[in-house]
Amino acid sequence: MPQQPVLNITNMVDAIAAANILLDNDFRPFQAANGPYEMLSSQIKPGVVLFQTGWFPIDVENITAVVDDAPTNSVTVVDADHGLVSVTPMPTRSLSVAYRYKRLTTVEIEQCAVNALSDLELYADPGQLPQGLYAAFFHYLKAEGYSIIAAKYAEQINVSLRGRSEQRAQMSKAFKDMSDQQYKLGDNARQMFYKRAGAREAPSVGRAVISLTPWAPYR
Numbered sequence: 001m002p003q004q005p006v007l008n009i010t011n012m013v014d015a016i017a018a019a020n021i022l023l024d025n026d027f028r029p030f031q032a033a034n035g036p037y038e039m040l041s042s043q044i045k046p047g048v049v050l051f052q053t054g055w056f057p058i059d060v061e062n063i064t065a066v067v068d069d070a071p072t073n074s075v076t077v078v079d080a081d082h083g084l085v086s087v088t089p090m091p092t093r094s095l096s097v098a099y100r101y102k103r104l105t106t107v108e109i110e111q112c113a114v115n116a117l118s119d120l121e122l123y124a125d126p127g128q129l130p131q132g133l134y135a136a137f138f139h140y141l142k143a144e145g146y147s148i149i150a151a152k153y154a155e156q157i158n159v160s161l162r163g164r165s166e167q168r169a170q171m172s173k174a175f176k177d178m179s180d181q182q183y184k185l186g187d188n189a190r191q192m193f194y195k196r197a198g199a200r201e202a203p204s205v206g207r208a209v210i211s212l213t214p215w216a217p218y219r
Contacts, residue, residue, distance in 0.1 A: 005017075005018040005021045005022050005138060006018045006021070007134070009126050009129055009134070009137070010126060010127055011126055011127065012110075012113065012114075012126055014126060015113040015116075015117065015126045015137075015141075016109055016110055016113050018113070018137075018138065018141060019109045019110075019112045019113045019116075019141045019145065020109055022138055022141050022142050022145070023103075023104060023109070023112070023141070023142060023145040023146075025102050025103060025104050025109060025145075026102070027059045027062070027100040027101065027102055028100060028101065028102070028103075029098075029099075029100050030053070030054075030055060030098065030099055030100070030101060036098045037066065037096040037097060037098045038053060038054055038096060038097055038098070038099070039094075039095075039096045040052075040053070040095045040096060040097060041091070041093070041094045041095050041096070043095070044091050044092065044093070044094075044095060049086055049090070050078055050084045050085070050086055051084070051085055051086070051087070051095060051097075052082065052083050052084055052085075053083035053085065053097060053099055053101065054083070055083065055101040055103075056080070056081060056082055056083030056101055056102075056105075057080050057081045057082075057083070057101065057102050057105050057106075058077060058080050058083050058085075058099045058100065058101045058102075059080075059099065059100035059101070060077040060080050062099065062100045063075050063077060063085065063097060063098065063099040063100075064097065064098050064099075065085075065087045065095065065096065065097045065098075066094070066095070066096045066097075067087055067089060067090075067091045067094070067095055068089075068091055068092055068093045068094055068095075069093075069094060072087060072088065072089070074087060074088035074089075075087050075097070076088075081105055081106070081107075083101070085097065103149050103152070104145060104148060104149070108145075108148050109145075111144070111148075112141055112144040112145045112148070113126075113141065115140070115144045116137055116140035116141040116143075116144055117129070117137070119136075119140040119143075119144075119186065120133055120136060120137060120140065120190065130193075132193045132196070132197070133189075133190065133193050135189040135193075136186045136187075136189035136190040136193065137186075139182045139183070139185040139186030139189055140182070140183070140186040142178075142179075142182040143179045143180075143182035143183040143186060144179075146175045146176070146178045146179035146182060147175075147176070147179040149175045150171075150172050150173075150174075150175035150176040150179060151172075153169075153171045153172035153175065154169075154172040
């Protein structure tokens with residue numbers, strides 16, 4: 001269960017900390033239907049020296065590999081944010097890795113915080129956030145994060161994740177539904193705040209659209 005979020009949000013650091021907590025954005029172990037290893041053998045090609053995990057960012061302290069059916073401790077994380085690793089010896093037949101990953105990158109978490117503030121028309125200034133709007137802000141944070149996660153699953157529906165046990169289409173819909181629910185809760189909390197403050201209605205809500213930069217794995 002997520003911890004109690006930061007209760008005194010005076011700057012963007014606090015807002016980002018709240019986003020990490022509310023979205024439970026901790027490292028989690030990869031788990032395939034047949035065990036903790038993800039097969040990357042399809043990426044073995046002449047001249048290829050970097051391999052990409054199906055999920056990222058990854059934990060640089062917790063990754064192991066099996067190369068050509070032999071365990072190896074020589075795994076180097078070249079780019080944790082994009083799941084790029086190198087192994088020694090170089091695989092010729094098969095490669096599988098066990099690792100821990102986060103669903104959201106640091107940049108995406110920051111964007112969730114910025115977008116949630118934008119939903120409240122506070123843009124990038126958390127110092128303007130009155131405590132009465134914290135509930136709405138937290139709902140919008142979760143809505144923004146769930147929306148990104150849903151998009152990631154949707155992008156992967158037609159991409160083989162080499163044994164990933166989760167049903168990607170179902171997971172995408174589940175996170176999209178949770179995002180929609182959190183937006184509604186945020187809108188309701190926001191309206192209640194302004195009604196209690198004596199305003200006839202809250203300022204109009206504008207949804208920030210997140211555009212993720214496509215990432216092409218090294219092949």
